[in-house]
Amino acid sequence: MSHHRPGVDVIVVGAGMAGLVCAERLRRSGCEVLLLEARDQVGGRTAGTEVDGENVDLGGQFVGPGQDRMYALAAELGVAVFPTHTAGANLLETETGRLRRFRGMVPKLGPLALLDVARAQSRLDRLARTVDAEAPWRGPDAAALDGQTLRSWIDRTLRTEGGRRFLTLACRAIWACEPSELSLLHALFYVKAAGGLAAVTDVEGGAQQDRLDGGAYGVAAKLAERLGAAIRLNAPVRRIEQDDSGVVVTAEDGTAWRAGRVVVAVPPPLAARITFHPPLPAARDNLLQRLPMGSVIKYVVGYPAPFWRQAGLSGAVLSLRGPVAMTADSSPRSGRRGVLIAFVNGAPARDLAARAPEERRRVLLDGLGRLFGPEAATPASFVERNWNEEPFARGAYSALFPPGAWTGLGATWRAPVGRIHWAGAETSPRWYGYIDGAVRSGEAAADEITQAEPR
Incomplete structure (x- = not known):
């Protein structure tokens, strides 16, 4: 093994929600933990930014009944939960551009x-x-x-x-x-x-029922505050070696750290790009190679006020015409401004991504103008997050299992490989792909390690 820095008990690769929760749980159990993150901020697919003094979620943002671990985490961190806005009529845009108002989830x-x-x-x-x-x-x-x-x-x-x-x-x-x-x-x-x-x-009673005051990214940021100096940003991991005595994890700049165990808490396509020595078992390696991410462009579009509410609209749209698949009201709890989120997903996202940024903006705003009127086409703020172009995500919302992957290779899904453990929303049998699934996976990986080596 290569020259390395002094060791810790566990290294966690990836400071998304799963990695943050895993590292904090291990730290509480008495482990010395190092959390390595490739980006310049924590959060992973719960990324966020600030617009007009308000946090906005560029990735996952909703919670709902049954997502007990995320609700518990928010309560522990003092993050309030409030309902997603649903008052008013939803809209369906037909293939010909006709708008139909409806209530409920099926237009x-x-x-x-x-x-x-x-x-x-x-x-x-x-x-x-x-x-x-x-x-x-x-x-x-x-x-x-x-x-x-x-x-x-x-x-x-x-x-x-x-x-x-x-x-x-x-x-x-x-x-x-x-x-x-x-x-x-x-x-x-x-x-x-x-x-x-x-x-x-569903929204009411479903996974989109509630939102987190300050955004899901705010939860990640609070966890990061607790972990403090245990987090290293701008440290993409390129190599993981293991032997009978421990692991060595090497970052892109050549810095290496030794630990007793490692938790890989990144999306499958990114885990597949890490060099493992000795190599992962063939079935596990093949599974990682076969799991692409979904294709998503998320838009967060701000206005001085949620004007659609005065028109009797909820802000929720399903569009058969496209390229926008759906929209929702994501206005802040403070009521200081109005915010629509819009999603372009699947093949339309890949098609739109091939266009120049200014053309993507025009197409998106033209679409919102069709749905909500001219006022929607002249926003006060406009933020785009093309998740497939994110080098440390390569897509969203979650990894997809194509035909044959589950039955041919699924038995390797969550199983540790020696001293290498796995976490992330894709490793949870409950709420797979959701923030709550990421939290559960981080807890499960931490417990797996502490049970293997009681402290």
């Missing part, structure tokens, strides 16, 4: 398409209940479910074109990908991990 699609979607949602829920969230590759139907894409299931199950278009939009909104890009088993596992389809899709 007015026409009676046949509406019945078609309701039947498909019920069937998805029933299938999801058959999946073992702890081991999705198990079960008598796992191979059949994993051998098909969500696209093939939609085409076979739905009878109306309107229903198929809506389920395609739902796939983009939920998984930030096209239905052809993930296996049916993964879609079902994701639903099961959240406790049902309503938990995934």
